[in-house]
Amino acid sequence: MTKLTLTAPAKLNLFLHINNRRADGYHELESLFTMLDFGDELSFELIEEDDIQIVGDVAGINHEDNLIYKAAKALLPHRTVKKGVNVHLTKHLPMGGGVGGGSSDAATTLLALNTLWECGLTLQALAKIGLQLGADVPVFIHGKTALAQGVGEVLTPFDYPEKWYLVVAPGVHVSTVKVFTDPDLPRSTAKLKTPWQMADTRNDCEELVKKLYPEVEKTLTWLLKYAPSRMTGTGSCCFAVFDDEQTALRVLQQMPSSWQGFVAKSASESITHKQLATWLNKEK
Numbered sequence: 001m002t003k004l005t006l007t008a009p010a011k012l013n014l015f016l017h018i019n020n021r022r023a024d025g026y027h028e029l030e031s032l033f034t035m036l037d038f039g040d041e042l043s044f045e046l047i048e049e050d051d052i053q054i055v056g057d058v059a060g061i062n063h064e065d066n067l068i069y070k071a072a073k074a075l076l077p078h079r080t081v082k083k084g085v086n087v088h089l090t091k092h093l094p095m096g097g098g099v100g101g102g103s104s105d106a107a108t109t110l111l112a113l114n115t116l117w118e119c120g121l122t123l124q125a126l127a128k129i130g131l132q133l134g135a136d137v138p139v140f141i142h143g144k145t146a147l148a149q150g151v152g153e154v155l156t157p158f159d160y161p162e163k164w165y166l167v168v169a170p171g172v173h174v175s176t177v178k179v180f181t182d183p184d185l186p187r188s189t190a191k192l193k194t195p196w197q198m199a200d201t202r203n204d205c206e207e208l209v210k211k212l213y214p215e216v217e218k219t220l221t222w223l224l225k226y227a228p229s230r231m232t233g234t235g236s237c238c239f240a241v242f243d244d245e246q247t248a249l250r251v252l253q254q255m256p257s258s259w260q261g262f263v264a265k266s267a268s269e270s271i272t273h274k275q276l277a278t279w280l281n282k283e284k
C-alpha cells in the first residue's frame, strides 16, 4: 500500500502583537511566523477499511478530538480515492507549548491526504479548511515564513534570515484560551508601520504568562543570560536565537534537567513541502 511519511514542523512566533478583540471573541493579531526543521513525524498509509486510524503517540487525546482525525474527516467529502487511512504519529513537540504541534499535525494531515486521496484541492482551499481547525493551521499549509494578520489566516510571505533556535519547554501547560480571555492581556498594540525593526516588536502575551506561570519567567530569565529570547505564541515554550548551531547546542547542554529542549534551524520553506515534492517526484 502507498505510504507517505512527513514531518509536522514546529513554528515560532518571532513576535506576537495583539491589536484588538473582535466581536466574535477572537483577536486581531500581527505575528511573524517561522517554521523550524524539527517536529512531529506522521506516516500515512491507505487501507482497504473506510476508516481513519491513528496509532502511536496518542496518549491523552481522544480519537475524535485529535486534530489529525479532524483534518482527515474534513477531507472525506473531497477524496476521489475511496480508501481509509492509517496514521502513525510520533510526537516530538510538547503539547500546548506554543509551537503549534496540534495545528501542525492537522496541516500535515491535510497536505498528505490531499495527495493520497487525490482531492485536487489548492493550498488556498486547504488553508480555508485548516482555519476551521485552528488559527495556526493556515500558516503550516502555506509552509513559508510569513507575517500573519487577521486571526492568523492573512499571510504575507516574509523574507527573514534563517537562524538557529534553542527552544525550551518548561513543563507547564498554558491554555491559549485562558491567556486570550484574561482581562489583563494587552489588546491594543498598533499595527506595524513599515519600515519596522525586530527591536520594535515583542510578544504581548509574555508579561501576563510570566505572571501566571513563574516557571516561564524562570525559563526566559535563564535564556536571556545567553541570547535574545522570547516566548512563542501564548507559551509556555520560549526560544533563544543564535547565529550558529554549536553555540545553541552548548547552551542546551547547560539547560536545567527539569526542562525539555531542542535546537533547530528556521526554514524559509517548510520541511513538509520539501518532503512532499520529493515523494511526488519519486512516485512519477
Ligand SMILES: C[C@@](CO)(OP(=O)(O)O)[C@H](O)COP(=O)(O)OP(=O)(O)OC[C@H]1O[C@@H](n2ccc(N)nc2=O)[C@H](O)[C@@H]1O
Binding pocket: 013, 016, 025, 026, 027, 028, 029, 031, 097, 098, 099, 100, 103, 133, 134, 135, 136, 137, 150, 151, 152, 176, 177, 180, 181, 232, 233, 234, 235
Ligand atoms: C496564539 C497563537 C499564535 O500563533 O498560537 P499558540 O500560542 O496557540 O501556538 C495562535 O493564534 C492560536 O492558534 P490556535 O492554537 O490554532 O488556537 P485556536 O484553537 O484557533 O484558538 C484557541 C483559542 O484561542 C483564542 N484565540 C486564538 C487565536 C486568535 N487570533 N484569537 C483568539 O482569541 C480563542 O479563545 C480560541 O478559542
Ligand SMILES: Nc1ncnc2c1ncn2[C@@H]1O[C@H](COP(=O)(O)OP(=O)(O)O)[C@@H](O)[C@H]1O
Binding pocket: 061, 065, 066, 067, 068, 094, 095, 096, 097, 098, 099, 100, 101, 102, 103, 104, 105, 134, 136, 176, 233, 235
Ligand atoms: N495531534 C495533536 N498533537 C498535539 N495537540 C493536539 C493534537 N490533537 C489535538 N491536540 C490538542 O491541541 C492542543 C494544542 O494545540 P496546538 O496547535 O499544538 O497549540 P500550541 O501551539 O499551543 O501547541 C493540545 O492542548 C491538545 O489538547
